[in-house]
Amino acid sequence: MALFGTDGVRGLANGPLTADLALTLAQATAVVLGQGRIASARKAAGKRLTAVVARDPRVSGEFLTAAVAAGLASSGVDVLDAGVIPTPAAAFLIADIDADFGVMISASHNPAPDNGIKIFARGGVKLPDVVEERIEQAMSGEKLLPTGGGVGRIRRFSDAEDRYAIHLLSTLPHRLEGLHVVLDCAHGAASGVSPETFRDAGAKVTLIGADPDGININDGVGSTHLDRLAAEVIRTGADVGIAHDGDADRCLAVDADGNVVDGDQIMAILAVSMKERGVLRSDTLVATVMSNLGLHRAMADHGIAVETTAVGDRYVLERMNEGRFSLGGEQSGHVIMSRYATTGDGVLTGLHLVAEMARTGKSLAELASVMTVFPQSLVNVRGVERSRATDPDVQDAVARATASLGLSGRVLLRPSGTEPMIRVMVEAGTADEAQRIADELAEVVRG
Structure with a gap:
């Protein structure tokens, strides 16, 4: 199963998301993101790479931030610890100081026991899937592990919030x-x-x-x-x-x-x-x-x-x-x-x-009031595979529902990217109509 989800690595802190994983992920990130043209030129000039690290206030963020910072510094990356700031603030700061990349420790809207690791490239942009895959592969490869003056420093980013x-x-x-x-x-x-x-x-x-x-x-x-x-x-x-x-x-x-x-x-x-x-x-x-x-x-x-x-x-x-x-x-x-x-x-x-x-x-x-919100109903049909969304019977039911709604609504079937589930979303002129059609389609999806 892939380590990265739709928004970084996320899971129960000290469950699948351990300090060891965070450290290894940071070391692999230093390997992969240190290979770009600008990063390579900096290293060739004898300069260390720089990364911004930040977190949200959940308690597990303290040990995960320490692990990420240790992994980066042990790979020869200077770390600027921005403390507790929003994810978009971390992204802004990466671009603002021209850092080579950055890491945000957060599980967003998830409950406190969860946490996550989001990695941003130069300019404060999210990584494409292919780069995440390279980082995951690099976790089982050789680490950088410089010695002496090549080891990275960890400093407080004192004016990050300002x-x-x-x-x-x-x-x-x-x-x-x-x-x-x-x-x-x-x-x-x-x-x-x-x-x-x-x-x-x-x-x-x-x-x-x-x-x-x-x-x-x-x-x-x-x-x-x-x-x-x-x-x-x-x-x-x-x-x-x-x-x-x-x-x-x-x-x-x-x-x-x-x-x-x-x-x-x-x-x-x-x-x-x-x-x-x-x-x-x-x-x-x-x-x-x-x-x-x-x-x-x-x-x-x-x-x-x-x-x-x-x-x-x-x-x-x-x-x-x-x-x-x-x-x-x-x-x-x-x-x-x-x-x-x-x-x-x-x-x-x-x-x-x-x-x-x-x-x-x-x-x-x-x-x-510039926008009139159409009533929307969403039904999650669990325990069914993604392929069920393209089944001819399901597609016929969707076509019939779409025709019945005409210009006053729409139907969307969307397989989950993380679990065996299909989401059935219906918009219609009334909430009752949206719910009725969504329930009917959900029954067809269940088969």
Whole structure:
């Protein structure tokens, strides 16, 4: 089974994800990413490579960071330890200081016992599959293991958070004075920098989920648990609520009445704004196959094309890079603004969403009304192989359902990439109709 998943290496800390694995993975990363043209030239000039290492606040991140740093330093790589910062901050810093690569220790929105290792190449970009495969192969090969002065140093990246905050503020098209924002930081990596940056941008800030203790990350708070944020927005009379996940590469929102504004709606708001301001490249948005039909309709109404990719922010980013597009993302809240970031950035997205409220003088509910959300039902059919999705009986049922929906909905069958399961997604004019058709198709898939 492949070590790397859709977003790095992830698993139960001290289960499959041990300190030994982290150290060996770091050593293999130094071997593979030290072979590039620029890295080879630096080594030929007698210079050591440099890597940024960061983590979210879950307790296992402490020993995993130590193991990664040890693996890199023992391979002759100088390590800058940025401490607890968001994943997009780590990506930004790699590019900002021209580091050779970087490693983020985080399991994103997963519960505290899990952890993960995400590797970024030069420029703060995620690795393509082929490079991940080479790293995995290198784990059983020879290590670098220099001696004497060739051993890498480990130093604290003392101004990491400040550099990132200054960068975020420099991107804003409008300040946030006059707006009251409730921030839910998921007891995660953004608990320090997100409140600081929103306040520096002029907003009044109320905080929840901003007291990480190493084990409470994502525990009933953050972008996967929006009830508490909605209640706090209503209780305080705030204008908007912004929710991050554990490593702050996601952003979801709630309006002043506590209604959820998801990633599709956020992308719709930002796309329309960017087109109006002449900064939406090629008047195009990149989204995944899971994005709501309402997003496609809204973009068509505003003369904005939608490019569609497989699920996963890495695939969104690949298409954005290919087409040189400036905005893309996922319904889950991964939003990529390529002018300012190389990956989904929840703090950046939240700032720009609230800045659009300030620029237009409109409430979030008014801005979100640009898009009508089609009711969506998702049924996970477990215990079936991927090939079942292409079975003639299943395909015939999908065709019949699609014909019955006409222009008022759609059907999507998507095999899981990690387990024997097929996801059945149906959008329709009503929630009842979507659920009925999804259940009927799920029964056909079960066979």
